[in-house]
Amino acid sequence: MKKLTQKALHLVLAVSVLLGCVLSAPIAAEAANPDQMEVHFMDVGQGDATLVTCGGHAMLIDTGDDTKGTAVQNYLQKQKITKLDYLVLTHPDADHIGGAPVIITKFDISNVFVSNFEKDNKTYQKLIQSLDDKRIKPLTPKVNSKYTLGTASITILAPGKSYDNPNDASIALLLQNGNRSFLFTGDAGEDAEKDILKTGLDISADVYKVGHHGSKYSTSGAFFEAVDPFYAVISCGEGNSYGHPHAETLNRLRKNGVMVYRTDEAGTVIASTDGKSISFNVPASETWKAGEPTGSAGASANSAAKAKTASGQTRTTAPAAPAQSETPSDSGQPAASEQTPASAQPQKETAPAVEEKPQESAPPATNGLTYVLNVKTKKFHRPTCNSLPTTNRQDSSDSRDSIISQGYAPCKKCNP
Ligand SMILES: [Zn+2]
Ligand SMILES: [Zn+2]
Numbered sequence: 001m002k003k004l005t006q007k008a009l010h011l012v013l014a015v016s017v018l019l020g021c022v023l024s025a026p027i028a029a030e031a032a033n034p035d036q037m038e039v040h041f042m043d044v045g046q047g048d049a050t051l052v053t054c055g056g057h058a059m060l061i062d063t064g065d066d067t068k069g070t071a072v073q074n075y076l077q078k079q080k081i082t083k084l085d086y087l088v089l090t091h092p093d094a095d096h097i098g099g100a101p102v103i104i105t106k107f108d109i110s111n112v113f114v115s116n117f118e119k120d121n122k123t124y125q126k127l128i129q130s131l132d133d134k135r136i137k138p139l140t141p142k143v144n145s146k147y148t149l150g151t152a153s154i155t156i157l158a159p160g161k162s163y164d165n166p167n168d169a170s171i172a173l174l175l176q177n178g179n180r181s182f183l184f185t186g187d188a189g190e191d192a193e194k195d196i197l198k199t200g201l202d203i204s205a206d207v208y209k210v211g212h213h214g215s216k217y218s219t220s221g222a223f224f225e226a227v228d229p230f231y232a233v234i235s236c237g238e239g240n241s242y243g244h245p246h247a248e249t250l251n252r253l254r255k256n257g258v259m260v261y262r263t264d265e266a267g268t269v270i271a272s273t274d275g276k277s278i279s280f281n282v283p284a285s286e287t288w289k290a291g292e293p294t295g296s297a298g299a300s301a302n303s304a305a306k307a308k309t310a311s312g313q314t315r316t317t318a319p320a321a322p323a324q325s326e327t328p329s330d331s332g333q334p335a336a337s338e339q340t341p342a343s344a345q346p347q348k349e350t351a352p353a354v355e356e357k358p359q360e361s362a363p364p365a366t367n368g369l370t371y372v373l374n375v376k377t378k379k380f381h382r383p384t385c386n387s388l389p390t391t392n393r394q395d396s397s398d399s400r401d402s403i404i405s406q407g408y409a410p411c412k413k414c415n416p
Helices: 002-024 027-031 069-078 100-106 122-133 190-198 221-227 247-255 298-305 400-405
Strands: 037-041 050-054 057-061 083-089 108-114 146-149 152-158 172-177 180-184 207-209 231-234 259-262 269-273 278-280 371-374 379-381 393-396
Touching: 057 069, 057 146, 069 100, 083 100, 083 146, 100 108, 100 122, 152 190, 190 221, 231 269, 247 259, 259 269, 371 400
Parallel strands: 057 083, 083 108, 180 207, 207 231, 231 259
Antiparallel strands: 037 050, 037 269, 050 057, 146 152, 152 172, 172 180, 269 278, 371 379, 371 393
């Protein structure tokens, strides 16, 4: 009995200490100005390598294949990076970890995150050897664990269990700086995407690094709706043998008015954010051109469409068309020269191609309709928004404040 009372007392003490901590936490922390964050989706051909810098800190997500290790190294050195806070190797496929031994050998790395999927091949053994040589113990981060990168935060979303294939075992993470967020899912397929949804974590993101190089087996419907991105970046190689990105994925992005950036067309894509707006170093793609299947003659013709698209200053929803039928309208031009990570130059000063908030007119006051609600996702839109809900829709004549007080959040696309 005495023991129980003591336990209860301890509990009360623990709770009050916790409460004390919460109450005394600096409330102004959120209001501090976020550091500038840059996300470099490096052109490594077919594969992934993304460098994130924020307030003097750096994270590299994947390294391209073994032919790209040195190019990624050079790119990082050009950015004056000597130390990585994090090296995230999403999963052990060669197009993601092949370049890792070079990076591990050349840079000082604080944390290496690996998937829980182990492979029994040379590429994987080389990775393990290079980690051993530097006496680095890699870690598989837990779902919902959080890390910081300058003012940015990293929330781990996957893998929450083991899978039969390496792609589904990809580390997925949400990167947030100020009010802007980026989602990375490696090559996770539909099953893994469902598991990410099941965590109940917020995965909505301004920028979606399209899963599995734009494969149709990723970016499944419910998952995409939850991400609800404004921008999407596809990292893939021109004329790759998988036919990435697939038409199905491009159509989904196009139908939802997402602005798409592609490393196979534009070379290295750099997104910069101060936590409020986001700008890109290149204009959004307008080709909607799907990858070609293996050995297709169309592969080299693709290059004609490279990096010549006009800037998408305003957002328009184009009708969904089969992406394969799209041909570049001006294919007589010579292809732009290949941008390799080593030669790519950040152009953030000169080319803020895209502003976060397209200007839209005020909601028309017809029939007292002010906003359109999605009762399921709890978002509200201007009646002129391109992404009005087709199901779970409710029209409202309430004021903005009243709608927000009912628990609705403004749509990130129309910014009501
Ligand atoms: Zn891959
Ligand atoms: Zn893969």
